[in-house]
Amino acid sequence: MVPRLPHLPPLRPPHPLRRVRPPHPHQNPRPPRREAYVNTRKGKIIPGYELSLSLSWIGEAKSSSSSDDVAGESTIASVEGTVEMPYIADENAGEDPEIKVTVRDDGPIGRSLKEAFLARGKPIVLEKIRAFVDAMAKGGPAKDDLEVKKPKSDAAVVAAPVVKEEEKEKKKKNREKGKEGFKTIQLSERFNCRARDLYEILMDERRWKGFTQSNARISRDVGGEFSLFDGSIMGTNVELQEGKLIVQKWRFGSWPDGLYSTVRLTFDEPESGVTIVKLIQTEVPEEDRYGNSTVVENTERGWRELILHKIRAVFGFGI
Numbered sequence: 001m002v003p004r005l006p007h008l009p010p011l012r013p014p015h016p017l018r019r020v021r022p023p024h025p026h027q028n029p030r031p032p033r034r035e036a037y038v039n040t041r042k043g044k045i046i047p048g049y050e051l052s053l054s055l056s057w058i059g060e061a062k063s064s065s066s067s068d069d070v071a072g073e074s075t076i077a078s079v080e081g082t083v084e085m086p087y088i089a090d091e092n093a094g095e096d097p098e099i100k101v102t103v104r105d106d107g108p109i110g111r112s113l114k115e116a117f118l119a120r121g122k123p124i125v126l127e128k129i130r131a132f133v134d135a136m137a138k139g140g141p142a143k144d145d146l147e148v149k150k151p152k153s154d155a156a157v158v159a160a161p162v163v164k165e166e167e168k169e170k171k172k173k174n175r176e177k178g179k180e181g182f183k184t185i186q187l188s189e190r191f192n193c194r195a196r197d198l199y200e201i202l203m204d205e206r207r208w209k210g211f212t213q214s215n216a217r218i219s220r221d222v223g224g225e226f227s228l229f230d231g232s233i234m235g236t237n238v239e240l241q242e243g244k245l246i247v248q249k250w251r252f253g254s255w256p257d258g259l260y261s262t263v264r265l266t267f268d269e270p271e272s273g274v275t276i277v278k279l280i281q282t283e284v285p286e287e288d289r290y291g292n293s294t295v296v297e298n299t300e301r302g303w304r305e306l307i308l309h310k311i312r313a314v315f316g317f318g319i
Contacts, residue, residue, distance in 0.1 A: 038140050047136040048090050048294050055083040057121065059103075059113030079105045079113050083125060087214075091254055091298050092232060093133050094290040096126050137292070183296045185281040189308045192318040195267040195275045196243035201311055202265070203246070211314040212306065229306075235260060243267055250281070252295070254288040261285075279303060 036049035061077040081103040088097045099122060103114040191198055201207050208216035208228065218226040219237060227234045232253055239247035246265040261283045268276045281303075287293050312318050 045139040051088040053085040077109045079110045182283045187279040191275045195269040199243045256289045
């Protein structure tokens, strides 16, 4: 189920910020990116969201430096600014999002008001984001549905033998698939390009920055480190064969410390100008360090939508 999501809490602080006030109604920030849902599976909450937010603010310099809201103070300068949060996602739950504060006046007053916002406004913005993340983790509007669907104790007793059989079957499947608590992702994508061209893109930090619109740092050496999507993904190169193979130790920053999956990308060129990429990623944890159980789904979706499909679209390697 995908219920209607709650709005972010108001960002207005409990006490007015000195020399900073909200924007006028006609001053609209850049439209945000919204993708959020709350699923329930077997009584378990599975939140998912990928958001970007943009806020505007106005700072005022007063003629007096006395206490707040003193009658008779007059505004000697007014400066506009913005607050950008480019990436708020469930995969980074528990981590404060990146916040970019800008001001349109580079003069002394503008810099002073920006410092005032960073000191007193930024903590309030982060507090409200944390409240939203916490609400999503608890189920948001799906919380009531979970309470309704909880089985009664009598039904649980009657179904006990069936549950035991299901547990046995589940354990058997886990043994067949690999280590319990971990899963394997397998993908295959076709590109209208040469294998070495695709290999070069995946190993070139400049082109990574281009098609992801985020910071990237990539070593082209075996044993070298890489960092993608502004540090959200990191790892080391294990084996590299130009145009044929990439093997990496690979992890999200939100995974438990010291835990790495293994990514194996093979490049096959069955005919000139056509490349088949096969990805196998083993030992992907089912949950991150915060208990979010969408790690496998988000990782697979990220490979498809944010990496492979983006490469195909940006570089014109097919539909």
